[in-house]
Amino acid sequence: MIGRGKTGNTKFMKQMNREGILHQLRQEPRLSRAELAAKTKLSRPCVSALVEEMIGEGLIREVGTGESKGGRKPILLEYNVQAYAVVGAVFEGSELEMAVADMKGELIAQVHTRLNRPVDGESALHALEATLARLLETSGIARDRVIGIGVGLPGITQRLSGTVSYAPSTGWMDLPVGKEIEERLHLPVVLDNDVNMMTQGEFFGGAGSGVSSLVYMYVGTGIGAGIIIDKQLYRGSREASGEIGYMRIGDSPGRRKDEFGVFEKNFSVAGIHGKAKALGLHVDPEASTLKQLIKLAEEGHPQADVLLNEVYHGWASGIANTVSVLDPEMLVLSGEMVHLNEAGLDRIRELLFDWVPVVPEIRLAELRERAGLLGAVHSVLEAHSSAAMGAGI
Template identity: 80%
Template sequence: MIGKGKTGNTKLVKQMNREGILYQLRQHPRLSRAELSVRTKLSRPCVSSLVDEMIHEGLIHEVGTGESKGGRKPILLEYNVQAYTVVGAVFEGSELEMAIADMKGELLHHVHTRLEQPVDGDSALEALKTNLDTLLEKSGFGRDRVIGIGVGLPGITQKRSGTVSYAPSTGWMNLPVGKEIEERLGIPVILDNDVNMMTMGEFYGGAGSGVSSLVYMYVGTGIGAGIIIDKQFYRGSKEAAGEIGYMLIGGDRLRRQGEFGVFEKNYSVTGICDKAKAAGLAVDPGRSILRQLVEQADQGSRQAGTLLEDVYVHWASGIANTVSVLDPELLILSGEMVHLSESGLTRIRELLAQWVPVLPDIQLAGLRERAGLLGAVHSVLEAFPSAQPARSSGSAGAD
């Protein structure tokens, strides 16, 4: 159990005991060695030895004295959230968001890059390296103080192995991407699907805080979902759970190798833009397509109104298929869906009420682009909770 120590002499047990001490200091700032001994159920000599070791490493600070209970005043300890640092990165289409954070998961500096199209694996790797250098310069941290980087990628990723089995937007197919990133950057890598990272971010610090089960639905250049059941992330047997972009919703159901799924091909941002152009509507690629359709419909465009209703119906179809299987407590709508007007959200709720027997609470994502970065940072903190990991290959996908 996290937060309680274990007895024994092995390296693994020592690591678990360190994590137990740090967990308690994260949950209860400013504890004495005696209080840590009680909370972790470790002996005082064991706690003192590990605490002294972590003070030397800079993970823990002594921060004054507490109230005496009859003897000497106890020395209070505090977790040093800036002992090391963590980096998060999320790719979405031609956009790359990166941030550097402290060990509490608070984002310190942020960098945004628009990648040249078409995006390929090599240009994506180079952008990661360039932005990491920028973040380190801004923050003043040395590379040796970065415990790892969490990277969110579109497509089907295998977090455990650090491979990408299907990512048509970057051309990464069945490749050990985690290892390549690790070799290029020189730091451990945690790889995951971009929507999974966003889901974790909302779960830790956004609309999903305090919720036991939720589905996070994202519409961008593709369509995907993240699934949390009983506070556990659900990935599926091949780590492809949530790939709702492959639902048979929309037009042509034929999909050639290397193409997007049927649902996302028709009702992602790209698909909706293509439909708008085909209907003779003006489209500004730099603005939300949903907002443009609403504006044009309000100005009397029958084509825009028709397409808008078509989008609502098909988005609601994807939601109905998802919630009728999973029955989540909360559904978070994100990506292009955060631009839904009150009337648009009401229309989707009306459709769902006709189609499914029980509706979850439905909310728009609150963290926007910060969700993926926060999730990427937390994926590293979960993998390396107690110290700077060894700089060696094979860290990618640590679970």
């Protein structure tokens, strides 16, 4: 068997020991050197030497004294969550949201970019580069402090390979987008479906906090769902779970392989806007179509009322198909659906009670665009922690 050699083994063990100390401080802030030695089962001189080294690097800082157990009061230590940073980015249609966060996942700064339409792969990549530069300048964080970026993209993404296998909105089909982003940004990249990232953000810090299973339904340029089962994101055998935009709901004309699904063609933001236009209703494509339809209906426009009922029926059909299979504890409605008023929510609930045996708790998303950013940041922190524990860095 070929070994690492003495120098390699020494360096590897030192990295493992450092990570062990950092792991304890992430789990339980404010520990003394003696407590770290006991928890990591390392000698006190070893812990002291590594702690001094990491204090010098800014990874650990001293934060006062603890209670004495007979001698001098111990100096307490904590992990410096500002030592490094992570970036999260989420695309939705022609919009790009990006934020930088500390190592605890707290957002420090956020910027928004509107892309020129139509959006293609090259313009999306260029927007990532330019927006990252603007974000780092705004936040004052140096690029060498960023450990990675999480990017949420519409379509079917293979997280491990960094491949986007199906994304009609950008034209990415079976392309190694993750590798391209890494080469352009010079940062490690975690790639995932945008709605999956929104789902995780809402689950960890929004309307879904405290439940063990939920479905997060998003209506925007397309329609998608994120699925949490037993507190774990469910991706499916080929990471295509939640692609509910391909349900056969609404008018079903012929469809090419690279087009949107039937459900989203009919009841996404673009689909609803097209229906409004066909009925002669004047709606601004830059504002919420649903809010405008609700206002027109309240003003007595019968066509707006008819279309609203069609939309509620279409959305409820997608929800019924999803919850009847998964039976989630909670359903979180997001994207265009956050503009539902009480009457709209009541109508969707009425339809569901008529159609399915068990209706979950239904809530509107709380975090809006921050959900995807928090999910993207969380994905980087999770990947970094797993890699560090596995490789001892």
